[in-house]
Amino acid sequence: MAQSQPAIAGLGITAQGKVYGRTAAQFAAEAVRLAVTDAGLALGDLDGLLVSSGLSTSVGIDLQGALGLTDLRLLTFMQGYGSTAGQMVQYAAMAVQSGMADTIAVVWADDPLKEKTRTSAAYTAARSAPKGWRGITASNGIASANTMYALAARRHMQKYGTTQDHFGHIAVAQRRWAQLNPIAQFYGTPLTLEEYHASRYIAEPFHLYDCCLVSNGGVAVIVTSLDRARALRQPPVRILGWAQAHPGHAGVRDDDFGLVSGAASAGPRALKMAGTTLDEIDVIEVYDCYTFTALLTLEDYGFVPKGEGGPALAEPGMLGPGGKLKVNTGGGELSAFYMWGMTPVHEAVVQARGQGGDRQVAKHDRVLVSGNGGVLDYHSTLVLGTDD
Amino acid sequence: MPRFAVRRDDATADFFDGTARGEFLLVKDTQTGEVLAPQFDPAVDPERYLRVPAAGTGTVVSWVVVHQREADGSVSRNPVAIVELDEGPWWWTSVTGADPDEDLLGRRVRVAFETVGDGEAIPYFTVIERGANEQ
Numbered sequence: 001m002a003q004s005q006p007a008i009a010g011l012g013i014t015a016q017g018k019v020y021g022r023t024a025a026q027f028a029a030e031a032v033r034l035a036v037t038d039a040g041l042a043l044g045d046l047d048g049l050l051v052s053s054g055l056s057t058s059v060g061i062d063l064q065g066a067l068g069l070t071d072l073r074l075l076t077f078m079q080g081y082g083s084t085a086g087q088m089v090q091y092a093a094m095a096v097q098s099g100m101a102d103t104i105a106v107v108w109a110d111d112p113l114k115e116k117t118r119t120s121a122a123y124t125a126a127r128s129a130p131k132g133w134r135g136i137t138a139s140n141g142i143a144s145a146n147t148m149y150a151l152a153a154r155r156h157m158q159k160y161g162t163t164q165d166h167f168g169h170i171a172v173a174q175r176r177w178a179q180l181n182p183i184a185q186f187y188g189t190p191l192t193l194e195e196y197h198a199s200r201y202i203a204e205p206f207h208l209y210d211c212c213l214v215s216n217g218g219v220a221v222i223v224t225s226l227d228r229a230r231a232l233r234q235p236p237v238r239i240l241g242w243a244q245a246h247p248g249h250a251g252v253r254d255d256d257f258g259l260v261s262g263a264a265s266a267g268p269r270a271l272k273m274a275g276t277t278l279d280e281i282d283v284i285e286v287y288d289c290y291t292f293t294a295l296l297t298l299e300d301y302g303f304v305p306k307g308e309g310g311p312a313l314a315e316p317g318m319l320g321p322g323g324k325l326k327v328n329t330g331g332g333e334l335s336a337f338y339m340w341g342m343t344p345v346h347e348a349v350v351q352a353r354g355q356g357g358d359r360q361v362a363k364h365d366r367v368l369v370s371g372n373g374g375v376l377d378y379h380s381t382l383v384l385g386t387d388d
Numbered sequence: 389m390p391r392f393a394v395r396r397d398d399a400t401a402d403f404f405d406g407t408a409r410g411e412f413l414l415v416k417d418t419q420t421g422e423v424l425a426p427q428f429d430p431a432v433d434p435e436r437y438l439r440v441p442a443a444g445t446g447t448v449v450s451w452v453v454v455h456q457r458e459a460d461g462s463v464s465r466n467p468v469a470i471v472e473l474d475e476g477p478w479w480w481t482s483v484t485g486a487d488p489d490e491d492l493l494g495r496r497v498r499v500a501f502e503t504v505g506d507g508e509a510i511p512y513f514t515v516i517e518r519g520a521n522e523q
Contacts, residue, residue, distance in 0.1 A: 132399055138391075142481075150452040158493055
């Protein structure tokens with residue numbers, strides 16, 4: 001029997017950002033319901049559920065019960081940090097290919113923001129661990145991912161001459177895209193390069209606007225066979241290729257930390273599986289927890305030469321609406337919302353379907369999606385495509 | 389300077405025994421001669437892996453300046469770095485007392501220890517002044 005080809009048939013997203021009074025588990029359940037409805041399915045049609053969350057402890061496989069799902073053939077919680085969403089789509093695709101399950105909901109949700117608590121405290125507070133190795137690092141003032149990524153970025157700046165101005169161009173370009181995305185948290189709030197430079201420092205060289213948003217909410221997609229997707233409500237989005245890369249930094253002399261990411265390895269493998277090449281990619285949705293992460297990923301995929309991402313991406317006409325490279329077309333994690341790996345997956349599905357409204361990219365046959373977790377430790381790549 | 393007390397767990401007990409003596413312990417692979425980070429667990433093969441004191445000196449391979457909002461509302465600028473220890477392993481640390489406006493890349497640093505509250509002695513690093521005798 002021929003393998004089923006996997007496709008994304010449903011997409012659901014809750015309200016994003018400072019949405020209080022609801023738990024991550026509630027966001028997750030809502031996102032699944034929205035995705036099922038979007039696909040033209042009923043909850044009872046699901047036979048698989050893959051669940052993940054950020055730092056919330058409220059999301060788990062008991063989501064099955066909350067949704068009233070019975071007789072599932074696939075159910076688990078996964079965690080690969082920022083690479084998780086892409087990974088979940090991969091495992092769901094393989095489950096469909098193998099016949100293990102037919103219609104799988106893939107969901108991610110989080111609720112780091114609490115009312116009357118500073119946004120900046122959302123992640124550090126939950127992670128403070130005054131014990132053991134992490135306690136030593138935290139007590140030394142290295143208590144957040146902001147600092148760790150800034151240390152990575154500085155390596156790139158030192159080796160290749162990348163500048164804060166280069167980072168700023170990425171922040172500004174993505175904010176321009178966000179002005180075309182009504183669900184972006186920074187919709188209606190443009191950003192100039194001057195404002196970027198004037199924004200407060202988090203960890204020099206990172207300004208506030210080098211860092212992603214913090215958001216409450218949930219996102220879900222429905223993965224099923226292409227044949228089934230064709231009979232449903234939405235244009236099918238094919239899952240054509242995928243790969244993961246988890247470099248495992250040695251943390252010793254000659255380490256390439258900050259200079260290369262898993263995208264360098266996973267990108268070519270995912271493109272090969274999809275039977276496509278870089279020059280056929282129409283839309284690029286990369287994980288952008290920081291401006292630097294987007295820059296590094298675009299270099300590692302090969303859209304710009306290694307080490308030249310800073311000046312190349314800052315060239316007029318390169319990024320932003322109307323630019324040569326259609327990157328993070330919804331505003332990304334920097335300017336739309338921070339659903340970890342679901343931010344790029346969500347926008348990739350929107351664009352591949354042709355449902356991007358004012359920000360829709362005209363040619364959207366092939367979409368490259370990255371996920372990145374840890375401090376450049378974990379990576380997933382997806383190649384999505386239209387049904388042709 | 390370490391900011392708050394840190395307690396030991398099973399994985400860090402030996403390391404903190406070392407810091408209490410003023411030693412920064414690494415792990416030596418006696419078969420290859422390679423020196424490993426302190427997080428490596430010698431218990432996987434105690435015949436082969438030994439805890440050994442580091443020289444306590446290293447070189448900054450990356451650094452940033454963390455902006456920290458203090459209790460009084462002011463913002464402090466604290467240089468932190470990845471230090472390549474002379475034995476090879478990297479260590480993420482505060483560089484206490486360094487000028488936040490100075491390019492710290494390549495600067496030589498030395499370990500120090502501070503006991504905060506009733507916690508363990510916590511390692512941090514300080515810049516070795518140029519021209520100073522490192523020993």
